[in-house]
Amino acid sequence: MAVIALVSGKSSGVTCSALALTLASPKASLLVEADPAGGTIRTGYLGGEGTAAIGLHRLAAADRQGTLAREFDKHFVSLDREHSGQRLLLPGLTDPTQAASLSRTWEPISRLLNVMDQTGHDVIIDAGRILAESETRLSTTRYPTPLLHRADAVLMVVRTTQASIAAAAPAIRVLREELAHHGTGSDALGLLLIEEGSFNSSQVQQHLQTPVVGALAWDPDSADVLTHGAYKRMPRTLLNSARTAHGTINELVTRRRVQLQPTGVPMVTGRAS
Template identity: 90%
Template sequence: MSVIALVSGKSAGVTCSALALALSSPKPSLLVEADPAGGTIRAGYLGGEGNASTGLHRLAAADRQGTLAREFSQHFVSLDRDNTGQRLLLPGLTDPTQAASLSRTWEPISRLLGVMDQTGHDVIIDVGRILTESETRLSTTRYPTPLLHRADAVLMVVRTTQASITTAAPAMRVLREELAHHGTGSDALGLLLIEEGPFNSSQVQQYLQAPVVGMLAWDPDSADVFTHGAYKKLPRTLLRSARTAHQTINELVTRRRVQLQPAAVPTLAGRAS
């Protein structure tokens, strides 16, 4: 079980990547559309199912009324075609102007996502393109920064093209500083590559100075289904590569959790022996 946040320096396929990880997780999963630019999965992949009475945009009011913890799971919708409840979605904002109202709610939401992790879910967070307030800080008013602070891993989604790699570099610098000083450490930062361009993982890793912890196939057919609707036949290439990516992502999460555990304090019985 893990909490994974996906980000980008510029549009790089974060939503499709997050959806692929959520649908391919070996465990029950919750996908959170936290991109302040707004959510697209309900209108796209789910073909417009559901209504605006549920979703992230309703949680700010619940927080103000003191009912956030009780109402939180009521805003989940199913990503499963058979509604088994194994794949859940917290739909995103319906209007980007709603993002400011959540500035004080991201922190309690991050704690509730930690509870979902403890109940056996992989939590995948689509945080979209980063928004900064300085060269070393993420925005704390327009961006869900607390979700990154508490995540087990923060993965920069990068296409293996010159343009995507170049635009990721300044974003990586900001994230590295942010996580080092306000998160669980800069070693939470990794790369999730989309194999679109000519550069290999070693080249991208060396340029961006971060480990590659997952590779996703360049699969325009799957991306089209994820973007425009589940009524089409779902190609499997992207999902297969996402299942493989889960293995290395989980290795990173496990290693970091062990490292972050407080050292055991010797007991009196242990000293006596």
């Protein structure tokens, strides 16, 4: 399937975009709320359902105890109203101060996410606003950088407004260097647009020198449901555009996997961990 990480240079609707892609996926999907600033889906879209006894913040302790692999899927919750297990969430941190405890756990988590990929799940990672330690490196202590290293695609979420495009530019430069030297290659980097402003995809692509991989409709009503609660009637505009974007993103993933596949080795659905 695919491992797709969403990031931003500044607040640009990453969580809402990640949730839309997860719900629109035609396949089984797992949304990982890896934003070091903390998770909001449990208290927002899920309306406070569930318990803080499960979630990403518990995995650092499991890793130290050597039980991470065994306990990993026990921290998933359903995003489906019918609880079918087709759409899953790994809830995020309940407090940003918990992020530091995960610095050594991101790498084993990334390997487990590749296993989810191999078992037929789309994995969507909400990595929030990037945190850099230099002009060429992401933080290795305060940010889920290993998740980006192993991702098939790393998409910068950008609103088609001047302010959002400007905020994305320095983040794009850091990501390009990071993925070229420590990830699967700089060609994993792309743009996911939110069509809020007056700039078109060609203009954004030219300004940021990065390909536009997909676009989401500007749909405040749907965004409000995804942000604040699942029990309102959701307009379909955003999810319809997310379904289309999902298709183009997976085309990128398939193309990159073919290019990265060693010569003479048959391509399989998942990636090696």
